[in-house]
Amino acid sequence: MEIRLAKSYGFCFGVKRAIKIAEESPNSKTFGPLIHNKNEIERLAKNFNVGLVENLEEIEPKSRIIVRTHGIPKDQLKFLQSQDVEIIDATCPFVTKPQEIVEKMSKEGYSIVIFGDRNHPEIKGVMSYAKDPIVVLSVEELKEYLPKLKERVATVAQTTRKFQEYQKIVLFLMEHKKEVRVFNTICNATFENQDAARELSKEADVMIIIGGKNSSNTKQLYRICKEHCKDSYLVENRDELKPEWFVNKKVCGITAGASTPNWIIEEVIEKIRKLEYN
Amino acid sequence: MEIRLAKSYGFCFGVKRAIKIAEESPNSKTFGPLIHNKNEIERLAKNFNVGLVENLEEIEPKSRIIVRTHGIPKDQLKFLQSQDVEIIDATCPFVTKPQEIVEKMSKEGYSIVIFGDRNHPEIKGVMSYAKDPIVVLSVEELKEYLPKLKERVATVAQTTRKFQEYQKIVLFLMEHKKEVRVFNTICNATFENQDAARELSKEADVMIIIGGKNSSNTKQLYRICKEHCKDSYLVENRDELKPEWFVNKKVCGITAGASTPNWIIEEVIEKIRKLEYN
Numbered sequence: 001m002e003i004r005l006a007k008s009y010g011f012c013f014g015v016k017r018a019i020k021i022a023e024e025s026p027n028s029k030t031f032g033p034l035i036h037n038k039n040e041i042e043r044l045a046k047n048f049n050v051g052l053v054e055n056l057e058e059i060e061p062k063s064r065i066i067v068r069t070h071g072i073p074k075d076q077l078k079f080l081q082s083q084d085v086e087i088i089d090a091t092c093p094f095v096t097k098p099q100e101i102v103e104k105m106s107k108e109g110y111s112i113v114i115f116g117d118r119n120h121p122e123i124k125g126v127m128s129y130a131k132d133p134i135v136v137l138s139v140e141e142l143k144e145y146l147p148k149l150k151e152r153v154a155t156v157a158q159t160t161r162k163f164q165e166y167q168k169i170v171l172f173l174m175e176h177k178k179e180v181r182v183f184n185t186i187c188n189a190t191f192e193n194q195d196a197a198r199e200l201s202k203e204a205d206v207m208i209i210i211g212g213k214n215s216s217n218t219k220q221l222y223r224i225c226k227e228h229c230k231d232s233y234l235v236e237n238r239d240e241l242k243p244e245w246f247v248n249k250k251v252c253g254i255t256a257g258a259s260t261p262n263w264i265i266e267e268v269i270e271k272i273r274k275l276e277y278n
Numbered sequence: 279m280e281i282r283l284a285k286s287y288g289f290c291f292g293v294k295r296a297i298k299i300a301e302e303s304p305n306s307k308t309f310g311p312l313i314h315n316k317n318e319i320e321r322l323a324k325n326f327n328v329g330l331v332e333n334l335e336e337i338e339p340k341s342r343i344i345v346r347t348h349g350i351p352k353d354q355l356k357f358l359q360s361q362d363v364e365i366i367d368a369t370c371p372f373v374t375k376p377q378e379i380v381e382k383m384s385k386e387g388y389s390i391v392i393f394g395d396r397n398h399p400e401i402k403g404v405m406s407y408a409k410d411p412i413v414v415l416s417v418e419e420l421k422e423y424l425p426k427l428k429e430r431v432a433t434v435a436q437t438t439r440k441f442q443e444y445q446k447i448v449l450f451l452m453e454h455k456k457e458v459r460v461f462n463t464i465c466n467a468t469f470e471n472q473d474a475a476r477e478l479s480k481e482a483d484v485m486i487i488i489g490g491k492n493s494s495n496t497k498q499l500y501r502i503c504k505e506h507c508k509d510s511y512l513v514e515n516r517d518e519l520k521p522e523w524f525v526n527k528k529v530c531g532i533t534a535g536a537s538t539p540n541w542i543i544e545e546v547i548e549k550i551r552k553l554e555y556n
Contacts, residue, residue: 074496167449170460180460182452 001246001276003269004204006196006255010265012189015258018069021049021090028064028088031055031080035069037259056080064088070178071095071125072093095122096176098156098185102130105154113142113149116158123158138165138173140183151178161188190217190258197221197255201228204253206245209234210268211257218257229253237264238271247276279554281547284474284533288466289403292370293536296347300328307331307367309358310399315346315537329543334358342366348399349373351406366409373400376463378435380408383432385448388459391420391427392449394436401436416443418449437465451457459477468495468536472502475533479503482531484508484523488533488546496535503533516549517540524553 011019015035022034022044029051033041044050050066053059056076061084067077071091080087098152102112112130116123117137127133134145153173157166163186173180201207208227211218213236225232233245253274256265287296293313300312300322307329311319322328328344329338334354339362345355349369358365380390390403390408393400395415405411412423431451435444441464463533485503489496491514503510511523524530530550534543 163453167452168454170448171445173461174448174462175441178462179463182458182460184452186454204527242352 001136001249001252003252003254003272004200006253007195008189008192008196009254010210010256010258010260010262012034012092012258014069014094014186014187014189017092018066018092019044019261021088022066023048025050025064025066025088028066028086029059030066030068030090031056031059031072031076032068032070034066035091035259036038038262040259040261042185043261044261048134059083059085061085065103066090068121069095070121071126072100072121073125073130082179092127092159092187094159094185094187095125098126098159098183099129101154101183101185102126102133102158102265104133104158105181108154110154111149111167113145113153113173114158115155115166120158123162126156126158136169139168142169142172143154146176149177149184151179153177153179154181154183156183156185156261159185160190161186193217193258194221194224197253198224198228200255201225202255204229204251205231205249206251207232207246207253207255208268208272209255209257210236210240210265211260212236215257215259218260221255221257225255235268238267241268241275243275246272279527280529281530281532282423282478284471284478286467286470286474287532288471288488288534288536288538288540290370290465290536292347292372292407292467296368297539298333299320299366300344303342303344303366304328306344306364307337308344308346308368309334309337309350309354310346310348312344312368313537317500317541317542318537318539321539321541326461327382328523337361337363339363344514346369346399347373349377349403350399351403353406369403370465372437372438372465374404376404376437376461377407379432379434379461379463383441383459384409386432387428388432389427390432391423391431391433391447391451393433393439393444398436401439404434404436416539417446420447420450424454427455430459431455431457432459432461434461436461437463437503438468439464441469470501471495471533471536475499475531476502476506478531478533478552479506479510482507482529483509483527484529485531485533486519486523486546486550487512487533487535488514488543489538493535493537496538499533499535503531507531513546515544519546519549519553521553524550 026048064086066088068090112133114135118135136142207229209222222234304326342364344366347370390411392413396413414420485507487500500512
């Protein structure tokens with residue numbers, strides 16, 4: 001049986017980069033969980049003594065503090081800078097970008113519209129760099145804020161939002177404002193994983209999707225695969241694999257959710273190979 | 279019978295303004311026809327001695343030259359400025375705006391996309407203020423130019439284009455470029471006349487649409503009125519009115535195409551009132 005990996009799967013660029021930074025910064029502490037994956041955070045703690053602080057008050061002098069992928073609000077960064085600590089910035093560059101944009105656009109006098117979720121850490125960070133930003137998830141919400149906006153509006157989007165939804169926000173702004181400055185800050189990583197899973201599931205006899213059973217992006221991958229390959233299975237780790245899934249199969253496709261580290265994927269592949277020979 | 283005028287009809291703001299400027303500048307010459315209306319140009323010649331030159335070579339020293347509503351290309355303006363003539367600028371402010379925008383955006387390093395017709399005088403003028411502008415009428419055309427564009431694009435539209443078509447251009451740019459700076463330079467005058475004609479035709483027993491029979495915007499007004507009022511008639515002037523149209527009618531609605539001067543409209547109204555009493 002041939003095992004094929006999706007062209008794009010698992011961690012995105014920003015998460016891979018943050019983990020590499022953490023591995024290269026032993027005996028440090030992340031301010032908030034580095035990424036949304038408990039197994040990986042435990043591994044970093046065990047192998048590299050990378051700890052975790054949840055509040056600014058817990059931070060001790062002379063410590064090394066890693067800023068996580070989502071970034072942090074400006075006032076928190078300023079506080080860290082004022083302390084006697086080493087700051088290691090693992091903010092995803094795709095998140096730093098909208099922070100820089102809204103700061104610059106606010107200075108140039110534009111009203112700022114952020115398309116995203118105001119409760120998400122990434123957006124809390126981005127908001128903190130803007131002057132009086134409007135944060136919305138839909139045109140309906142935006143309508144209410146319209147009278148507050150100047151004729152010159154600059155807009156950015158949360159990196160994980162759907163592009164088509166962002167377009168609706170822009171079309172609405174265009175209808176009502178003289179100048180709309182549109183920055184496409186959406187990151188394609190999630191959609192690349194989905195496209196690659198779709199493609200692979202068309203060729204595979206059996207598809208294994210690795211990821212958390214309560215992870216929404218993993219479940220989305222499973223749904224996509226199931227559409228094209230009826231023998232699609234979602235597993236959290238190698239222990240859930242069943243030998244009968246692979247009987248008389250020629251091609252086994254593998255993909256993984258955005259919060260699944262490579263070592264879990266490798267363990268699954270190794271186990272599938274073993275099942276074959278037993 | 280009550281005669282009701284549409285809330286918006288005939289000349290737009292820019293044309294009214296240009297005619298006022300011409301009336302206040304006797305013994306001058308327009309460089310190219312001031313507006314697209316022969317009757318009105320004849321009236322200005324007769325009453326105010328406002329003449330016409332078609333080529334830069336014809337311009338005589340010490341003359342007063344009126345720049346028409348559509349504006350002119352930058353090199354022609356510079357030539358005029360270098361001559362011993364008085365320049366009177368009747369360029370519509372809604373046309374001056376995109377000229378200024380593309381000039382500024384070119385200087386700031388943006389690629390320029392103009393949504394409009396490269397053969398229209400307005401767009402020839404706007405183009406002349408941009409560095410290497412791309413001028414397109416559709417997404418299909420734009421696709422071919424995509425590789426030529428930088429990641430930062432600024433876009434303007436011809437004042438008379440449909441907003442929905444401009445939105446398509448913007449959506450396409452958003453999909454392919456990091457920053458799209460959208461300036462809404464479309465003028466609503468044409469659409470305001472159409473909306474007002476639609477509204478009035480729903481209330482009227484008979485609708486009179488005044489304008490050239492080969493004028494596309496007048497014919498469009500006629501089509502809109504005919505939809506809601508079966509007794510709709512398109513006339514070029516008062517001589518075409520027929521008494522039987524008004525028999526037993528309670529409300530007569532009046533609208534006029536964008537190239538119809540007020541004095542023609544007034545003559546028509548006067549004639550309708552006379553027909554009633556005869």
